[in-house]
Amino acid sequence: MATPLSAAAFLAALRAEGVKVVEVGSWRTHNRNSKGAWGPVNGVIIHHTVSSGTASSVQLCYDGYTSLPGPLCHGVIDKAGVVHLVGYGRANHAGGGDPSVLQQVIDESYGAAPSKPTKGNANGVDGNSRFYGFECINLGDGKDPWPTAQLDAIERVSAAVCRAHGWSAKSVIGHLEWSADKVDPKGFAMPDMRARIAKRLAGKPGTPTPEETNVALTDADVKKVWAYRLVSPTDTDADNTREAGTFLRYADQRQADLVARLERIEALLKKLTA
Template sequence: MATPLPAERFLAALRAEGVTVVEHPGWRTHNRNHVGDWGPVAGVMIHHTVSTGTASSVEMCFNGYEGLPGPLCHGVIAKDGTVHLIGSGRANHAGAGDPSVLQAVITETYGERPPAPRFHQGSPGAVDGNSRFYGFECINLGDGKDPWPAEQLLAIERVSAALCRAHGWGARSVIGHLEWSDWKSDPKGFGMPTMRTRVQTRLGKDPSKPAPAPEGAKPQPPALASFPGRSFFRAGRSSPLITAMGRRLVAEGCSAYKSGPGPRWTEADRLSYAKWQRKLGFRGADADGIPGPTSWTALRVPKTSK
């Protein structure tokens, strides 16, 4: 198990995986930490909302409803693949579940599926899932007929991989609510074993390199530059990549430049990058202004010619 990611690192992990994120006002401090533990975390849990409409579903998950106050998850995944962040900390999404499932997720020792759950909220021996899992609610009626668009399934894959990558987990740390509690059926309409296969495949790839677009697809954003290593960023280094990095830092509001970025690595680049690291939540020696792989991937620097 692992220490939960603070809000800024959670956001950075999602963005680094290519997730399209919308930040709901107040999400960074919206939680249920006052009623129970948050962490250590063991995995990611996927749900369906039994609702339609993005705005109304996001508001429902943010506020909750009678008998179940919000947040009801950490992020709401819309039909178009946009992920709306609504909470950071303990959320009312998992409830109590099967301890054997939790152990199987922690050890990642199960096969296609975790052991069948035999416990639920209120049953003797059930364990608290709200303290152990990140939760994502996906907008879907949950009737087995409401479609799951490709964009939405890709977003589920991406958010799951992002958190697995951040914590060093494999895809067996991603489960559906129906695999946690014997009272639940969500998500209904796609199989979690197939989704875990997708997540594991993604974890074997560089998130900064998108897959080739299918024929007839809309033009994709520019390819992103791979992290060149910390030793690349040293006094005297001159490269178009440094200019591209500087322009992204300016776009993110992290400029310490007096006359704009250029190709030669300077103290202004280091100070600007340190601002970016602090924006992501890094502190102390982790915000020294020298790019690292996590912060670099989150910055999304476009690839340049050599």
């Protein structure tokens, strides 16, 4: 168990982990603390919004709605991997969940995943006081994609909070792992995400995981890439593949042609205005 970070310390931890942050309104004091405790905190819950569009999703999570006032989380993670901070303190995101899962998170005592929850929002224990929450913009239909930048941001925000509290990746769970009523996040596996978070926690704050590290290409590698054959979208003959290098040369030439054309247009416009 841990005392919640101050809003300033929370923000600093996110930025130290390389998270791209947008501060929304009076997020530092926007909370539901008047309705119950905020802390001690035990972990992080990841959600999906069942919505699309950054502006509208962020506004919804900030304001909430009549039956469930905002904030509905602490941060909204958009498709580009930007985290919009919408509240800090008690937030209406976790609801009721399984007490056995809570204990497993506190003890960090489970294997690949906590035991399947048998209690939910109506009969579970209060999670709003115990968890940081991040809503990720996704329709939640299993078809809406999870861009690399968004998954990277989920990894980073989770690692940032865990690092600040001295927790392991097992302090991060999905809403579906907390409550029997929930299915989010849908579209990626939480055990896989915890593995990513664990790798990040093994390094220093903000350092890239091995998957992010750029690999230098040798001259031989470059020649292989240049000669790799791709299908041409314009050629209709039997052999409609071309070396990758051909496409690159074509793109460079097209750019040069367009620049020359724009210069001619600008010259004509100057004559006409004169």
